[in-house]
Amino acid sequence: MKIKFILSVVTALCFSFCVSAKVVMPQLFQSGMVVQRGKPVIIWGKADKGEKVTVTFRKKVYETSADGDGNWRVRLPKQKAGGPYVIRVNDLEIKDVLVGDVWLCSGQSNMDLQVERVYPQYTTDIDSYSNNDIRLFHVHNETAIHGPKRDVRPTSWKPVTKENAWNFSAIGYFLAREMYEKTKVPQGIIADSWGGTPIQSWISADTMKNNFPMEYRRSLLYQNDEMIRSQMRANQLANQRWFEVMNETDPGMSEDFTALGYDDSKWIKKNQYDNLTGERSYMGSFWVRQHIKVDAAHAGKPARLLVGTLYDQDYTYVNGQKVGETGYQYPPRRYNVPAGLLREGDNALTVRFITKGGNPHFIKDKPYKLIFEDGVEIPLSEQWSVREGARMPRCHNSEINVHYLPITLYNAMIYPLAPYPVSGVVWYQGESNTGDGQIYESMLTKLIENWRQLWNDSDMPFVVVQLANFMEPSDKPQDSGWSWVREAQRLTAKHVPNTELAVAIDLGEAVDIHPLRKREVAQRAALGFEKMLFDPKVKLSPEVISSEVKEGNVVLTLDQQLKPGTLYEFELAGADGRYHNAEAVADGSTITIKSSLKSPKSVRYAWKNNPIRANAYGKNELPLSPFQLVIGE
Structure with a gap:
């Protein structure tokens, strides 16, 4: 009897464990999610082999069982826009689920550019806007070189507020707002982009192997984890030592060029738009200083320091205290000067440039000023005192940026999202392929085919954002790599069904590869979707x-x-x-x-x-x- 009792308890415990075993679902399936209206709802995940999975949605029950590998999938019928609803998967409860339109926004840095960066362009508008019917889902950067991943890095769905949107794709944010105004249904935006990446990184291994074999073989060269780890570690050590030597030999570090009382009267005086170093190319550290007069009313008050955009890396100081640093050339320098730092009368502003090639310089047509909370502004002078820091030899290393390699981002950041239904895709990329203009049309066409096949949606709408204008204008004809990519983008939109072009040739900036007018880009993308999905009579750019x-x-x-x-x-x-x-x-x-x-x-x-x-x-x-x-x- 005792043995039978023990066996009964063990059996009951095993049964209880099996019944309560939890399913595991991808990051997309979380409270606050948006489900695509008008298409079958695909829900999937992992469980124990053979485990029964029950999905309950809107009072209907759908059942399946995990296969031999523990995978399961349930297909729910098309849904009308609405919510919030609850989805239950066994003992897992997903709350606040909306049904509406879901958009995938992908590409490189201009798609990646955050609301924070464009905030000065749309300050009042961003400050005053929030909308619980718009949800944001940010796919974090990740790579996979050996094969597709099952899921993206941990993330979540968030409703639109200024705080939640601050580090989110500006184009994605504004696209959601535009589409919400057009449709009045919930909107979900999946931001899935990575700055500087070429199109090859976003295409599958099979597509690359069958259509671009040399690019495919290039990826094979790096399918050795030990080699990558060793090279990256060597590069890290070389870079670390380069900075150590520079700092050890830079007189500005020992003499403290940043101090208010430092005597810079013997430094060379130069306009910020002149060649600061007098060289064609300079590597190492380089110092610039100027003095700012502050009146008694603003002494000790906090302020915002705008130092435009600089090439390349900078450390910026006010009266000997570091107020900000930026590790590369593109971000605008917007630094907070804390209360108590600024003095009445003379104040010293010092910038330490670091470059590994090219010349340190200030970018034209950017804001250079000190702004106080009461709105009073003090423009910075274009005249600076300049001095060499530590001139350095080239830092010899062989960078391996895995995210630049073919296939890696498709594996880690695109494949795990499918087959989550979406209403359409915005693709803004090409700056990193301006040397590949002659084959870019073929690559973009194959990417669209690749993604449509992955989602099993042969008509999935694509809007391709054409590269904006950039660099110094010219009166003479140019055989431009940027133009060849723009033409490839135009021809792709012309030849590939259910694909439209968002022309941005008037939305760029000569001095900034990341122009700020992202709302206008989103508006043009939204028009493309309106034409493809709702009203074929909509007129886009002339053709x-x-x-x-x-x-x-x-x-x-x-x-x-x-x-x-x-x-x-x-x-x-x-x-x-x-x-x-x-x-x-x-x-x-x-x-x-x-x-x-x-x-x-x-x-x-x-x-x-x-x-x-x-x-x-x-x-x-x-x-x-x-x-x-x-x-x-």
Whole structure:
């Protein structure tokens, strides 16, 4: 009897354990999630082999069992927009679930750019906006070189508030707001991007192997964890030693160039936009100082110090105290000066530049000033006292950035999200592929096919954001790598079904690869989705539908009416392929280009890094895309 009792207890305990065994679900399935309306709802996860899984949603029950590997999946019927609801999976309860539209936003740094960075462009608007019907899901950076991961790094869904949006993709944030205004249904944004990454990183191994074999083999070279660890450790040590030697030999560290009382009267005086070092290239540390006068009313008060944008790394000090540092060139320097630091009268501002190549410099057309809480501003002088710190030799290392390698981000950041249904994808990438313009169309086309196959959605809408204008404008024709990528993006949108182009050729900045006007980019992306999903009559950017030579001039016919007037940034080429600037005029839905060539063969528009004078717009205020075409084809 005693043995039977013990066996009964053990059996009961085993049964209890089996019944209460918890399922494990991907990060996407958490309280606050948004489920895509109008498509079957796919729910999946892990459990013990053979375990029964029960999903309860909106009073209906769906059952399945985990397979031999512990995987399970349930397909729920299409849902209408609404909520909040509760999803129960065995003993797991997912609360506050909304049904609406879900958007995937991916690419590199311009997609990654956070609300914090664009805040000065839209201050009041961001300050005043919150919306519980918009939920944000940020996929954290991760790599996988050997094969796809099952899930992304721990993260969560968050409702839109200023605080929650602060470090979220600005384009994703504004896209959600635009789509909410258009549809009035809940919106979910999945931000899945990584600055500086090439398109190859976001494509699957099979796609790369079958279409870009050399790129695929490049990834194979790094499928050795020991080699990567050893190289990364060696690079870390080399970089660490480089900084140690620089700091040990920099007189500014021992003499404290940052102190208010330091005598900088013998330093060289230079304008901040001159060549500060007098060299073509400089490596090491370099110091600049200036003095700021503060009145009695603002002495001791906290302030915001804007030191524009600097190349490359900086450490910035006020009266000997460090107020901020930035490790690379792109972020704006917005540093807080704490209360009690500023004195009445003279104050010393010191910046220590660190560069590993190129020259330390200030970026033009950026804000350089001290701002107090009462709104009073003190502009910084363009004149600085400058002095060399420690000039250094090159830091010899062989960087291995795994996230730049083919396949790695697809494996770690895209594959785990499927088949979570989405309404559409925004792709903003290409800056890191401006040397690959001739094959970028093929790669982008394959990426779209790849992702649609992964999601088992052959019509999944894509909006491709075309690269914005950037760099120094030129009056002369340029054979620009940026232009070739823009053309590849245009042609992909033209040739791949259910794909639209968001033209951003007028939203860039000459001095900043990360322009701030991200709301306008999101608005144009939203128009693309509106056309594909809700109203095919929506007009996007004008497109050329035919071209011909008429009475010696080139005449382009477009798909819509243009704003009339003289147009710039058009070029014509003859049989020799050499392009020449040409005058053009818009009238109705045609553009007439005056030709100085006897037999013009091809035409292009805005084919430069920064075609600053490009001014062809539809009457809907959207810009004509840069393009190149053979006349008559």
